[in-house]
Structure formats: C-alpha cells, structure tokens
Amino acid sequence: MKMTADGKALKATFDRLRGVMVGSVERGDLPGLVMLVSHHGEVHADAIGRLAFEGSPMTRDSLFRITSMTKPVTAAGAMILVEDGKIALDDPVERWLPELANRKVLLRLDALIHQTVPARRAITLRDLLTFRCGYGIIPIFPERLPIQRAYAEAGLAPGPVFPSFPPDELIKRYASLPMVFQPGESWLYNGGSEILSVLIPRIAGTTLSEFLNERIFAPLGMKDTAFYAPKDKHHRFATAYMQDNAARQLKVFDPPVTGRFSNPPAFENGAAGLVSTADDFNAFAQMLLNGGSAGRTRVLSPESVTLMTTNHIVADEKRESQLFLGSTRGWGFGLSVFTGLDGTFAAPGRFGWDGGYGTSWYSDPQAQLTGILLTQRVMDSPKPPAAFSDFWTTLGEIAAGG
Template sequence: MTGEGRISKAGFDRLRAVMADHVERGELPGLVMLVSRHGEVHADAIGRLAFEGSSMSRDSLFRITSMTKPVTAAAAMVLVEDGKIGLDDAVDRWLPELANRKVLLRADMMVHQTVPARRAISLRDLLTFRCGYGIIPVFPERLPIQRAYAEAGLAPGPVFPSFPPDELMRRYGSLPLIYQPGERWLYNAGSEILGVLIARLTGKTFGEFLSERIFAPLGMKDTAFYAPKDKHHRFTTAYMYDSAARQLKVFDPPVTGRFSNPPVFENGAAGLVSTADDFNAFAQMMLGGGSLGGTRVLSEESVALMTTNHIVADEKRESQLFLGRSRGWGFGLSVFTGLDDPNARPGRFGWDGGYGTSWYSAPKTQLTGILLTQRVMDSPTPPAVFTDFWTTLDEIAAK
C-alpha cells in the first residue's frame, strides 16, 4: 500500500490528542472514533461510558439516532431490488392512511386551508424527503401546522415518537401535507414512514427485516433498536446540556432509558443502537458498491442512487439549517456538493446523529470517519468536537 493510501500512526495519534482534549475539558464523558482507508482501520476509545462510569471501550454502544436513516434507505432499496416495490410506485397501497392527501395552500396557512394533492406519495418521495411531511425549522414554533404537529405528538425534539406503527400512521394521516409531493425537502418524516412501509411490505417487524437482510449479512452483531440487558454494561449514558443549571445532565440512562428495552415503535429515522465497528461494516458496504467481503447486500446501481444528490437548491430553501449550501440529499443521507463546510468534500456522503454521532465516507479517497459521542447536540450546528474531528482527519489524510 502506498503512503497516499494510509493514515499514519503519527497522524492518528494527532487526531486522538485533539479528541482527548474535548473529553479532558469535560465537554463530554467519552467517545469512540474510527477511521478507515482502503480497508486499513484505526480506532480508539477515550474517556468513560458516563462521567462516573467505567472506561469507554471500542465496542461501547451508542444511540446513533439519525445515522439510522441511511440504514432504513438501504433496506428500502433491498425491497426495490426484490421487486416488491418500485421507486415511483405510490405507497398508499400499503399505507392507506396517506391516500387522497390534502396539501396546505401555503406553509403558513391554517390546517384546513388546503387543496388536493396533485399526485400520490411515492417511495422516491420518502427516500428523498420530498413526501410533503417533515420539520419546518421555524423557532420558536408559531405556524399553525407546527402546532398541529405538536398536538399530534409529532413535533421535532430530542424525545422521538413512541406510538405503535399503526397509530403513528393514523396521526400522520390526520395532518395535511405541507407541500405537494416532490416539491420540497423536509427533514425526518420520510424515514419514520419508511420503516412502517417496510414492515407492512414484508409482513415482518422492521427490526426483523433489518436483521435478516442487512445486519446479519454484514456481521453487525451489536446493532438493533435497543440494547439488551446483557449489553447494558457496554451501553453509554446520554447527556444533554441544561442551560438553566449550566451543566450536562443525564438525558437517557443505559439501564432504565428509552433505548434499554424493545421499543413500541422501531423508528427508521432515529431508533438504532450500534458500535463503531458495526457501523463501519455498513459504511464499507456502501463504499464497496453494495458488497462487503464477498457478501452482496445491494447492487452498485442502488448504492449509486443512494449516494447521488437528488435535490436542487430551491427544494431545500426552507431547510438550510439542516443542509446548508454545501449539501444535497441522496436516499436517506446527505451528499456533499460544495466546500463551504468543515465536513465537505464533493462526493462525500453520510449523516450525523442528534445524540452526538457522525459518519461520512468519501468514494474518491476511500476514507471513512466515524465519531460516536453521547452528548445530545444543542443545535443543528455541528458541535466543536465534530468540527475538530473532520478538520483534523482531512488534514492528516492529505499528508
């Protein structure tokens, strides 16, 4: 292997020192980082599972929240390849709650001020987040549709919906679309709905399908919708900053928390628990055009569709808070198109998790970075530990 294909020990030690500084300053109790290039992997664990807990280990479990979205998209593409559904098929055959949609006249209108949808919602709409449902990033919430989402229990926030799948769909079905299908990119709802669609299409729970078609083939033995009791000793404590108390407080404990037992709703947008090595298996499958170690999960064509930008600037204009100017959206993940972001390298794809996790892979350089922390993000703006991780990684990878 040539020097250009390696991350040197000195380079990785430099990255480790930068990350350890964040832990030593008390910004977070610990982290696990993993860097892979052309199959060569460097990984390390720093700090503790909790501020007063045992030492962090490479196989520590984290709530990866929105890093679940690309996994959900991959599962949908498995069904496309199986011939169960087409990208442009209407989903209301399996999700009748979404049939005959009404659409707001404008996003700021009252919820009864609607027109009929021009067409049905398709699988492609769900994958590209242009289904008409989603988050309007106007804070504090003041639009009628935002209040309607809150009343339905679907408002954005660090605590995710926990309704049974059928009840979740009933609640979405009670709301008008914010935009016409295919018209605007709106964050999050597409992946929640996709998980329900996959379960109904297959006649299995969403978790069962993921285990059979993605996790087991890739050897992702620690990835699931909760951490079972025999793994609680490896499960991190999640923290959130309390601005009133001016300190980090426990947000989700490892034994009695929301991710410690089988959930009522297996959330395709934010529900998975995983490890750095498990998620790297998924990342390497994506970099490998759908296969890993001779095991094929997806076709090269499906991976290409997932990692190609499908939206134009006008379609994300209300959601710059999430994507900025440099990122587009593929299927369930972001795709970088510009250089005005610390993570940005054109073609790099991946996504972050709101509880403090980040993953991106670059096909051109075969570089993957995975950072897992347990501090819930304070805002959509990446925290300093993210920025330092990606900036330093790109610097050492360029040498």
C-alpha cells in the first residue's frame, strides 16, 4: 500500500525520534524503553535496549509499571458507574464510604492535628475525580507540617513505595486524619484516586480489577493490563531502577520476579497500581480520543469523555500544588489538561499524565496525536527526565503539522 505524504512525514519524524531515544539508552540513562506514536490512527512503535541492564532485549509487548497513568483508567471506571446510574457526580460518597462521614478539616495548613473545624459539606464523587476532596499530598519538602507527619504515621506518606493495606484498612486510615482543606476548596494530588479505589468496588459489588477488566480492559483488548504481572509474563516484565545518589549509579528498585508488582496485591491501587504495555494503553488513549468508543465497542459516552478531558480547576485551587501542575496545566477527571502553551508539545486541550516510575502519555484531540513513552527508571525529581523532554520535544514537530 502506498504511503501518504502525511504518513511519510510521520515515519520520518518517528525515525528521528528513535535516534534521539537510542541516545538515552546508549548513554546509560536507561536500560531500555518502548515508545509509541499514533497520528490519525497510523501507529508507529519501537522497543529500544533491554528489560534490565544485563537482561533480555526489550520488545514492543514488554510490561511496565505505569503507576500514575493508572489514575485516568480509574476515573473512567467511576464514570462508567455514573452512566450506569449507580452514583451521580454530586452524590456524597459517605453512602458507600461511611468512614468519611462527619469530616473535620484543619484550621489552617500548619495547624496541629486536633485543631479542626467541621467540614461544610460532604465529599462528593466530583471532589474525588477533580482531586478537591481535601485529602492528598502536600508538596512541602522536607516534610515539616504536623499533617505531613500524621500522613506518614498512617502509612499514607508520598514516596516510591505505595500503600499496601487492604481496601477497608486504607479507608479507615484516611478517616483517622483530618482533611487538609474543605471539600471542593483546593487541589491536592493522589488522595482522590486512592479513595476511588475503595469506592468503586463497594458500589460495583466486585473487586476493582474485576470491574475494570469487565468494563474497560476486555472490551478494549487490553490483555496485558492488570494490577500485577503474572508468572507467565515475568519474562516480558521490565526491571525498575532508581538512582543511587551515593554510588552515582542506577540500582534495582523493583525486580520482575520477586518485586511488589509480581503477585496479586493486598490493595488494588487505582492511583498507581497498574502494569501495562504501550499497545494496551494506546487502546485506552484512542478510546478517549474517539469520544468513548473503539470500533463498535463503546466504553463511555462522549459527554463523559468531555467531562474527563476538560479542565475543572482554577489557578487559585492549585496554589499549594504548583509542583505538580505548574502554571499551564489544569485537571480534568484523573488526568491533566493543558490550558496554555508550555514547550513544543504542550498546547491547550492536550490531556494525559505521567507515571513516577518513568512513564508518560499525552493525547492531542486537535492533532489526533497520541504519544506513549514507557521506561523503567523511577523519577527522582519533579523536573521531567531528559528522556521525557527529548521525546515530547521531537513529537512537537508532528503536532505542529496537525
């Protein structure tokens, strides 16, 4: 079949992108990676390097811990329940999470834990999806506030090792803490998705993995996406690395066979728990770009997708969390939405999110462009890794062409 001019341009840009990413691996920044670009339905993908520094070659179907790229999948699950009529966006969630009834809110950010006032209203599903539920990460480092110490004592402090409590225990621990802000008042990262991980199963009457598999993964053909990598897939599972500053080298953080993602978890973490592949996640991304459908399969309504991919917060609501969103990004439901220009790729309307273990995804509705980069190097700074910047800067050439 003859390649179109647009197809030739995409292929040329992808080949140039491959050269850039090969450089990251050859320098030793990463053992390997998988990248995928989809433009108007035309897909190019490649695997570079190895699953581990001394491991087998990386393949297109290699498995990665996608961590916070899990969040939009969980948000989509919540919207399915809304469409099913099981819950409405502005319903108080305490009907299903009675542990979160009668909340107390810190008097101020630096208050002692007992210095609280009553919550002005109940937490709603919308609050959880937009991360304005009053719970989440306070990005002040080093940690020095009483509420930060309380989070740590409850086992809910931010870090590369995620909570591993059973769902009922996790929500009990959240309930033991005061809210940082009044419901709907301010954006705080992560907490909303962890709480959704308990809410969705309670509403659906099944586990989170069973619900997501039935309503999202199976319909979209996401055969390799789950909350762990089973034994028969360990040979495709990338080793995760973290920078050892003392030794000035990368060290193994999570191995594929004996690591935290190698067996069914106690907590199916809808904030950061999924393992997936580039093609699997592209199926999810294309479903969103297509207004909720994939071929004849409809997962969400166009209206739900619009709600997910529209910014719902104003600048003042993210004042405590500029570290995560900066000045040109807002938040939809479980994902980031660009509201302004920021670099060569990030233009208004593009949506997606990154994963702290070294993964990144964004889709552009106007350009019908999706980029997915999967690496296995844990991020050690709020600043995007060089591989991320190189990837998105080169992809900006495609986006500019529309």
